[in-house]
Amino acid sequence: MKAGFISDLGVATLSISPTSQTPTNGSTFVILNGPTDGNRAVTFSPALDSGLAASFDPGTSTVIVQSTGPTFSGWAGGAAMDSDVDANGMSALLEYAFGANAPGQMDPNLKPSTAIGNAGGTNQLAITYYVRKGDASLQVEPQSNQDLSMPNEWTNNPAVISVTTNPATFTNGNGDSLEQRTARVGLDGTRGFLRLKVSHP
Numbered sequence: 796m797k798a799g800f801i802s803d804l805g806v807a808t809l810s811i812s813p814t815s816q817t818p819t820n821g822s823t824f825v826i827l828n829g830p831t832d833g834n835r836a837v838t839f840s841p842a843l844d845s846g847l848a849a850s851f852d853p854g855t856s857t858v859i860v861q862s863t864g865p866t867f868s869g870w871a872g873g874a875a876m877d878s879d880v881d882a883n884g885m886s887a888l889l890e891y892a893f894g895a896n897a898p899g900q901m902d903p904n905l906k907p908s909t910a911i912g913n914a915g916g917t918n919q920l921a922i923t924y925y926v927r928k929g930d931a932s933l934q935v936e937p938q939s940n941q942d943l944s945m946p947n948e949w950t951n952n953p954a955v956i957s958v959t960t961n962p963a964t965f966t967n968g969n970g971d972s973l974e975q976r977t978a979r980v981g982l983d984g985t986r987g988f989l990r991l992k993v994s995h996p
Contacts, residue, residue: 808836809851809858818843819996820932822860846931864929865971867891867995874898876995892935892993894925894965894973902967907991911982918982922989925965928972936992937978941985949990956980956989 811824818839835851837858843849846864851857867876867888874880876888881899885906895901907924926935938949939956950956961975980987 808838810838810840811849811858812840818847818849818860820847820860820862820866821996824858824860826856826858844931846929862931864931865927866930867933871898888995889993892927892933892995894927894967894971896968900968905967905973909989914979919979920982920987920989921977921979922991923975923977924991925973925975928974930995932996934992934994935976936994937976938990938992939980940988940990943988949992951992 809826813824835853837849837851839849843860846862847860848863849858849860852859870891871887874887876886878887878898879885880887881901883899883901885901887898890898890901893901893907894905905925907922909920909922911918911920913919922937924935927933936951937956937958938951940949942948956978957980958976958978961977963975965973965975967973978989978991980989
C-alpha cells in the first residue's frame with residue numbers, strides 16, 4: 796500500500812493518520828513537500844498494531860512499515876505457502892499459522908480440534924486452535940455456515956460466532972509464542988459448521 800501525506804520541513808517527528816487503509820507489513824507512505832534528509836521519529840494515530848514498526852528513509856523521503864515479529868518467509872526456509880512437504884493435507888501457511896516448528900513439523904497437539912457440548916442449556920459446536928503471535932500480517936478467522944451446499948453463506952458475524960482467548964501462555968517446540976482460541980456456534984434447532992480461514996499477504 797502506498798499513500799501520501801504532507802509534513803512540515805524541519806519537524807523531528809512525523810505524525811501519520813492514515814485515512815484509507817490500516818497500515819500493514821510493507822505499507823509505504825511517501826512524504827509530500829517533506830524532509831529529505833536527517834533522522835525523523837515516526838508516530839501513527841491510531842497506533843500501529845502490535846508487531847509492526849515504522850521507520851523513515853531519508854534517501855527516498857518515505858516512511859516504511861515493517862513487521863518486528865516472526866514472518867512466514869523467515870520461518871518457511873523457501874517453502875511456498877501452498878506447499879505440503881510432509882503430505883499431511885496441511886499447507887505450509889496453515890502449519891505456520893497454527894504454530895509448527897518448521898514446514899512439515901506440525902505437532903499433533905497444536906492442530907485444531909472440534910467438540911460438541913452444552914453451555915447454559917445451549918448445544919454448541921466448538922473449534923479450539925492455536926495462532927502464532929507476533930505476525931501482524933497473519934489473519935486467522937473462524938467462519939460458520941448452516942448449509943455446506945451454500946458456499947457463499949460462510950460468515951464471521953460475531954452475533955453468530957463467539958470467540959474466547961485462553962489467558963495462559965503457550966509456546967511451540969522452538970519457544971515461539973502462541974495464543975489459544977476457541978470459536979463456538981450454537982446448534983439448537985439448526986445444523987452448524989465451523990471452519991478457519993487463514994490469510995497472509
